[in-house]
Amino acid sequence: MAKLSARSIGILCLIVTSVGWGLNWPAMKILLREWPPLFARGTAGMTAAIIIAAIAARAGQTLAVPRGQAGRLCISAAINVFAWMGFSTLSMRWLSAGQGALLVYTMPVWATLLASAFLGERLTTKAICGLVLCIAGVGILFGDQGLSLGIDKLPGILFALGAAWLFALGTIVIKPTAMPPLSSVAWQLAIGCLPMIVLGVLFEHPQLSALSPAGAAVMVYMTIVPMGVCYISWFAALRRLPPATASMATLMTPIVGVVAAAISLGEPLGFKEFAALSFTIAGIALALRRPA
Template sequence: MLSNRVGTLLLTALAPAVWGTTYLVTTELLPPGRPLLAAVVRALPAGIVLVAVTRRLPGGVWWWRAFVLGALNIGVFFALLFVAAYRLPGGVAATVGAIQPLLVALLSAGLLGERLSARTLIAAVAGVAGVSLLVLRAGARLDALGVAAAAGGAVVMATGIVLSKRWVSPAPLLATTGWQLVAGGLLLLPVALLAEGAPPAAPTAANLAGYAYLAVIGSALAYALWFRGIRLLPPTDATFLGLLSPLVATALGWLALGQELTAAQGFGALVVLGSLVAAQSRRRATGTKSTSGTPRTSPAAVAATDLPDTTRS
């Protein structure tokens, strides 16, 4: 059981690690001033491919549930993410977004009956402090709309995580991921066209490479791993892994852009890692009962349902 949990944590951690590359890709490869276009291109093509591969459409209540989850986890979140990325220094956006584990812990206590422990609250506050030390710069420009977008992104993503745990889809994981990506992309498409106009007539090779990376790696692969982790892990445990994003972003800034690392940043990185360890070690094996008192499906059984089912269309 322990090895299964560690493997699930590591695979889930790959998603926020990949998302940590978003700021670098956005600033270095994508055209300026088109955050909504970036969000649409990141979500819609990847979702269409996943739906086509799995050949599964939502059924019953999952038509509206897929739309709600797609709006929270993909559509609204992507829009706010890219607005924050364009209007704020990466450090400010990441620091504001680091409140997400605290929000998930509070929502999980209210909606899922998860126990809200002092250790979780301390780890969440430490995570915000560590991220601020890691990425926040003195004199960083604070744009009100950018800060609001970053905070709003944390709120909608936290809500999406908790609802994804509350509403467990009977469909394969890739199909559910595809539904959400398509729903989020379709929600964003008319907004992007109205706010930003038609896409550039002649995108550069760098633009195309950036969009392709965000769609294939940053969405299709990363979100499949992320939603798998939410199925198998308590939501608070999963969301703490999101603190890896600013850690990866800082490392890439140092490696790819030659940015200097200070002692304060090094200490911040240690605080972030410490909060991650504290959050993940707070749980011990509790048998096979879930927080609601109903039998909990084993990780192996849930993972088996994640395989694409091509016998039903």
Template sequence: MSRVSPKVLALLGALTLVWGTNWPLFRIALDELPVFTFRALVLSSAVIMLTTILLIRRESFAVPKGKWPALILASAMNIGIWNIATSLAVLYIPSGHASVLAYTMPLWVAVLGFVVFGQKLTGRLLAAIAIGAAAVAALMIPNFKSYASAPLGLFWGLLAGFCWAVGTFVVKRTNWSGMGLSLTFWQVLITLPPIALGALVFDGLPKHWPSTQALAATIYTGAIPMALGTATWFTLVKLLPAQVAALSSIAIPIVAIVSGILLLKEPLSALQAVAIGSTVISLWLALVPGRQR
């Protein structure tokens, strides 16, 4: 495995920070907004941000011929089902628990890559996956009682991770000739109508205006983590092997835990400390090449 460039490491660090620290803000917004309404507002904010950037940079909105089926599938997997499945998961289990299940995505990528695409797994990458799985397990162990009493929460959380893995392969294995930021724009835009319809059906029209704090958290979530963070993620998927890109996401729930400790004064358990250590080792194995003999 070749050495990961400083540019990729910088993108990875920025994405991990942005997506990881967003979870406390996510909770702040959901204290006042129903889940589907929150998702619809986030996607709307993301569309506005991405449209503005594309217009300022004078980038093309065009989709290459014959790529619409792959684009729609990627939209459904990466953003549509992800948003719906995680939303349904938090109805049955705490949102933090749901996020841990959703970030089992790297394990699904490894399984799909091996079973469906016949991709080989090096011993180093297998070790990284195994240790990453241990990190996820360490985060899940305290919540097994919740999962046993709420199997639907477990199902929706794991479905989110699985669909994200499928979407990662769709993006990785499709030639998006000429598409840069517009790849993210179209995925968000395609997803917005069904999420907005879900907000009207399940949440109804808003009955009150959210506080400035909740509204700011919602707009920020759409403009930065959803718009720019997702664009950064797709860039990483193009630059890295699918398994390595997927493993890089393991650090995100760890940052979410740490930010919850710092911002929300949440306790740090021994298992969470083990998970943080396991994640560091897993990422080192995945991103730092071994010595050549």
């Protein structure tokens, strides 16, 4: 009964994480109308880092960085926060929220391929077929863009795939730091988001007065839910479920993102989008599937 209870809690945590991260895609698109991407994401992440650090301290977790761990912590923050969050946010300057979500969450496929290259894991036929399905899904999504793809969409595609590829690389080659989970998340958010704020101030020149009450509400949501609650629930799920199960559950995120963007932003949601979702998610699921 105890194991069943732990599994149920883990699945509930994954649902919270996937829905919260999925809804963040259209929310971020709304915020970009008022604030530039790096500054907006960096500010939300730094605020979340302070909140999570306070929660960690309240829970008795030390915030001290162990000796010899600072370098690994900075590299992890650069890949898992600065590249993952920063690049995925920048991609939405050229892509719709649904397109960005679908491309970024091809990450598990790249992780499978990189595990073969760096860890010597055998590249299975399922993984190769999964990659082919993902490429087919992306092709369906952008296939009608024609030659305009290189001008209108290519920078966004490169940023989205760059975020997915670097995050996958980080999960493969960077070992976790010897720190409590909440403290590690707080430090990674702070280290990764500080450069976003600095770059945003220097190059994006944000106007603080441009933030409307609706934009402020989106900022509050993005700070508390995707960067706060979702990260905490993600780590809680990983303590109760196998990593493969947790990875499979994140397939909900692009579905939520695409549907939410269609409802809130009026983005297209027709046969092409459903076909692209089906091919891409089937490819990711196939790549993640392990032999019994």
